[in-house]
Amino acid sequence: MTSKEENQQVYDIVAKNPVCMFTVHGKDAPLLSRPMTVAKTEDDGEMWIFTTDGSDPATEVGQEAPVNLSFSGKGEWLSIHGSAVVITSEPKARELWNKAVEEFFPDGPESKDIVLIRVRPEGAEYWTSPGGPLSTAFHWAKARLTGSRVDDGESATVEL
Numbered sequence: 356m357t358s359k360e361e362n363q364q365v366y367d368i369v370a371k372n373p374v375c376m377f378t379v380h381g382k383d384a385p386l387l388s389r390p391m392t393v394a395k396t397e398d399d400g401e402m403w404i405f406t407t408d409g410s411d412p413a414t415e416v417g418q419e420a421p422v423n424l425s426f427s428g429k430g431e432w433l434s435i436h437g438s439a440v441v442i443t444s445e446p447k448a449r450e451l452w453n454k455a456v457e458e459f460f461p462d463g464p465e466s467k468d469i470v471l472i473r474v475r476p477e478g479a480e481y482w483t484s485p486g487g488p489l490s491t492a493f494h495w496a497k498a499r500l501t502g503s504r505v506d507d508g509e510s511a512t513v514e515l
């Protein structure tokens with residue numbers, strides 16, 4: 356695969372599985388992970404996440420912080436590292452607004468409680484297993500019975 360195809364693989368996994376574990380240095384802990392949803396991935400790779408002003412993720416990211424986003428779907432896993440900043444922008448919130456976000460922020464994009472976390476990815480690693488978990492289990496069993504090497508799919512480390 357070319358690096359362009361690998362980058363596209365990364366963004367395809369995010370598009371199919373927008374809920375991630377968002378990891379940042381915590382206030383009282385070395386690292387904390389929380390489920391968060393990527394509202395949009397821009398053409399340049401920047402990712403946008405809605406959160407509440409004063410929330411733990413917003414406070415921990417602050418002006419800028421290193422972060423990791425971990426995604427998982429049917430037969431695919433992705434870990435993205437980069438830097439994040441908190442941005443207050445009603446126009447950007449309005450641009451990114453969707454029905455899923457509305458469930459968490461019923462006052463709309465003009466709510467004073469909304470802040471955005473912008474993540475600039477620097478690199479990623481992904482793993483895919485064709486056919487999903489059942490296929491993987493079958494290939495593992497087949498390899499064990501035949502003494503052959505398991506076909507564990509594809510993986511790559513990507514600079515973004």
